[in-house]
Amino acid sequence: MLYSFAVHFSKMTSVSVLTAMLLVSCSENVPPSAEPDQSASVLRTRLMTGEQYGNTIAQIFGEDIRNSVLPPIPPMARTDGLLASGSAFVGVTSDQISQIQQTAAFIAAKVVDEEHRDFLVPCRPESIDEPDPNCAGLFLRETGRLLQRQAVDDIRLSELVDIAAYAAEQTEDFYVGLALALESILISPEFIFIVDHSEADPNRIGQERLTGHSLASRLSFFLWNGPPDIALLEAAESGELHTTSGLNVAVERMLDSVRLEGGMRAFFDDMLGFDEFNSLAKDPLVYPMVTGSTLRDAREQTLRTIINHLLHDNQDYRDLFVTRKTFMSPSLAVVYGTASHQGWVAHTFPEDSPRQGLLTQVSFLAANSHAVRSSPTLRGQALRERFLCQVVPSPPPNVDFSLLEEAEHASTARERLEVHNTNPSCAGCHLITDPMGLSLENFDGAGRFRETESGAQLDISGELDGVFYDDIGGLAAAMRNHPKLSNCLVNRLYAYGTGGPLSLGNDRDILNWFESRFVANGYKLPALLRDIALSRAFSSVRSEITQGKLGIVEPPRPFRLAEPDWINNAETN
Secondary structure, three states: OHHHHHHHHHHHOOHHHHHHHHHOOOOOOOOOOOOOOOOOEEOOEEEOOHHHHHHHHHHHHOHHHHHOOOOOOOOOOOEOOEHHHHHHHOOOOHHHHHHHHHHHHHHHHHHOOOOOHHHHOOOOOOOOOOOOHHHHHHHHHHHHHHHHOOOOOHHHHHHHHHHHHHHHHHHOOHHHHHHHHHHHHHOOHHHHEEEOOEEEOOOOOOOEEEOHHHHHHHHHHHHOOOOOOHHHHHHHHHOHHHOHHHHHHHHHHHHHOOHHHHHHHHHHHHHOOHHHHHOOOOOOOOOOOOOHHHHHHHHHHHHHHHHHHHHHOOOOHHHHHOOOEEEEOHHHHHHHOOOOOOOOEEEEOOOOOOOOOHHHOHHHHHHOOOOOOOOHHHHHHHHHHHHOOOOOOOOOOOOOOHHHHHHHHOOOHHHHHHHHHHOHHHHHHHHHHHHHHHHHOOEOOOOOEOOEEOOEEOOOOEEEOOEEEOOHHHHHHHHHOOHHHHHHHHHHHHHHHHOOOOOHHHHHHHHHHHHHHHHHOOOOHHHHHHHHHHOHHHHEEEOOOOOOOOOOOOOOOOOOOOOOHHHHHHHHO
16 A cells, blocks of 8 residues: 555656656875965756765665665766766656656665664654654654755745645545655655755855865765765754864865765776676677676775775885785686685785786786687776876778688787778877787686797787887886876865866866875875865865866756646645
């Protein structure tokens, strides 16, 4: 009864407004220069990612409710290297809107069922068969505040209580009414979208800043990949987030929180394009040792390596490309050829091992290969785009792949790819991808080490932007010392934190400042996160409409779903 009635109510709500919205869619060695005076970020509206939706449900209602649903968030196109940036430009279909409503109805029903209501609803109605405005108001005020990431205003709260009361009268069930009001919040744009709101900055005449609640949301989704907690909301409401000391206290608490690990895992998962693992598969006849479990563990291995190195050990970011420390699972041990064991264990490759840094991990090698063989071109492209923020052009539409097919008799990938040098339309791109990709040919399409291909000895010498080397260790060192490596991480983090692609015309000075501090602080991730979160650029905003490639648009004003006519009519009768 509860679920079916909730779905019926959802369908009666005004879908047209929601549709319109959805379619719019620590070192002391610091550099002497101060933050650029006019630095500011773009005022944006973005759809929560699926993971952020799930994290929000888990944070407020518990893991079991989160695990009972699939986040109804449509897929996002990668924009400027990040899915998170693409979240500002997401459109949805009517079917997806319907799924958002159905998921909201299901969650609301679970929250108030007999299994969960005792600890999720902070009060008991005077009668389960009748409305109880006081209990409903208490629940909806507290829960709405957490879901909307700001206080529910009195007018909206009154509307929600009226929904709960009328539905309770019609069904003779207080909890049915409460679920319908909760569902109204769960399908509202204030929940589904992360909307930046601005106000005049009293300390900078003519400038604007994020409101306290918007700053709290930007901080929490940046560092935690989830909603603000009560302490952060209280800091926003009291005005503490707009004071130097208050912001420092809040950021330090967030950096010390266990939630930081989840937030940074989400960032690096996005930066490295690990969503591709959701559809990645290898030919079982060629690579029988690579199963779904192997690929899941490959993704997890890299994330564990990164988080342990950057957060737990607070090490130099560049050393991720030369470190021999990682973690190993039983399924990965088969691919790496290491001793078997139970569960995940810390693992260090010996000094004479070819395994050195992220580029020699199975996640990078297998993801950037074909189903039946390795691909120096895909690996070189991923190296440049993921870690150096360099865009490799797509092949021209008239490219003749028959040349490559005719070279299938060649023994090695280096021999096969030499044909591209004979075609001027191909050579330009392949010269910026293949030299470093060929240096990883000691690893096959599954990431297993090999010394020969088709009986021929492999030549793994290569070059990266003027740095020549003879082996994998040389490539690892060239990557570690590449001048664009730190710049790329800074750019990606700032875009990720501010919710959209960068504008070099406006952001270049602040990005250079962040990078100078990153270098001065020994390339430590926590220090960089602190600098971004505490910067004036992070909390100051500019509104702009930029035509062209980036597609930055000024966010629409906030709104809410209109209630169905039958409720409005009932209130006047």
